[in-house]
Amino acid sequence: MRKKHPVRIEGVYIADRRDSFVTxxxxxxxxxxGGIPGDLHFGLTKQAGSREPMYLWGTEIFNRRQISVVSMEECARIAENLGVKQILPSWLGANLAISGYPKLTLLPPGSRIIFPDGSGLLCEGENLPCIQPGEIIQKQFPDQPRLPSRFVKAAFxxxxxVCVVERPGKMKKGDQADLVLED
Amino acid sequence: MRKKHPVRIEGVYIADRRDSFVTxxxxxxxxxxGGIPGDLHFGLTKQAGSREPMYLWGTEIFNRRQISVVSMEECARIAENLGVKQILPSWLGANLAISGYPKLTLLPPGSRIIFPDGSGLLCEGENLPCIQPGEIIQKQFPDQPRLPSRFVKAAFxxxxxVCVVERPGKMKKGDQADLVLED
Structure with missing residues (x-):
């Protein structure tokens, strides 16, 4: 059995600067x-890195990290955990921010996000936190101690x-979309 | 933390006849x-069908069902559930049969199967049983009642x-491979 949950598209983002993952x-x-044309993570393939130690560093592999999605509710919880006013999806390098499904990170792989034009993303699983977004957050809140290392734990x-594009199309801020979960 | 489990490649199979999914x-x-060139399921894209009702029938979508993998231990359990002597991976349309990891169907999506040449498959999740393999099995065991409908329950x-090819290469019968599981 499949279940549908309506969600709202709170933001759409692109990382199109050469020197940063910030969107x-x-x-x-x-x-x-392959993702969003022009985005840092666009491509049907990518180079294996620290997240894929089962492959030789730099080997070309399929790109399962095409699109990064966060929920506004979880961003608020990360902010709370870090004791800062807010965490913007941009600082995490997100391409899409939704509301209405608070525990997005627990969404089972194989679930979909279906947009009004019929396009869709296929969930490839949790995006494990690394240190880099913490460095961006540290610049925003210079008075807070050790945000880079604290971020990894606070955001776990x-x-x-992360998602792959299953059906091409368009995602648009303000639209409603459907999360479709298996069983 | 990642865990590694050695497995043995018991069989490699291809569906290269026009009229059948049997390998x-x-x-x-x-x-x-995209998979195994010449195989029925080869392609970076496929047409949406009954397994993808969230898309219009026949729409082109990303193909997450490139490679089908079964375990010899689970094939034996399906045979037991059906009361038949054996279930061959070919009858299920499998491209790869392994032994040494009995509960393959529960392998978490995002896990990998890494081959000796460095190539690898990325697990996209459970292959839900449908009625067709039961029809093939019925032909093998004509004396057994209602195998097509019983198969779906017996194989659940x-x-x-199902997997996508994450790193191209070769898979070879008799080789050892590694299952790499996240956490």
């Missing part, structure tokens, strides 16, 4: 096989998911 | 992005997984 808000983004189980 | 044993198979949670 910037846009009104909408085109989804192609809350940092959202 | 035939081969000594080895080439893995490309035992029918193996």
């Amino acid at each position: 910037r808000p846009v009104e909408s983004a085109e989804l192609q096989y 189980g809350l940092r959202g998911i | 035939r044993p081969v000594e080895s198979a080439e893995l490309q992005y 949670g035992l029918r193996g997984i």
Whole structure:
């Protein structure tokens, strides 16, 4: 049995600066096989890195990290855990921020996010936190101690998911979408 | 933390007949992005069907069902559940049969199967049983009642997984491989 949950698209973002994984808000983004054209993580393949130690460093592998998705509710919980006012999806390098499904990070792999135009993302699982977003957050809140290392723990189980584009199309801020869960 | 489990490649199979999903044993198979060239399920994309009702029937979508993997131990349990002598991986349309990890169907999505040449498959989750393999099994055991409908229940949670090719290369009968599990 499949279950559907309506969610709201609170933000759409792209990482199109050469020197940073930080994303910037846009009104909408085109989804192609491989992700968002022009985005840092766009591509059907990527180079194996520290997240894929089962492959030789730098080997070309399939890119299962095409699109990063976070929930506004989990961003608020990370902020609370760190004792800061807010965590913007951009600082986490998210491409999509939703509300209405608070425990997004626990979404079972194989679930989908279906957009109004019929396009869809396929959940590939939890996005495990690394240290880099903590460095960005530290710049925002210079008075808080050790945010880079504290971020990894504070964001564990809350940092959202990675997806591949299953059906190309468009995702647009303000739209409603459906989470479709298996069983 | 990642865990590694050695497994043995008991069989490699290809579905290269126009009119059937049944696979035939081969000594080895080439893995490309998209699957095994010449195989029925080869392709980076496929048409949405009854397994993907969230998309319009026939729409082009990403193919997460490139490679089907079963375990010899689970095939034996399906045979036991059906009261038949054996279930061959070919009858299930499997491309790869392994031994040494009995509960393959429960392998968490995001896990990998890494082959000796460095190539690898990425687990996309359980392969839910449908009625067709039961029809093939019925032909093998004509004296057994209602195998097509009984198969779905008998194979539930035992029918193996579907994978995408994460790193191209080759899989070869008799080799050892590593299952790499997240946490």
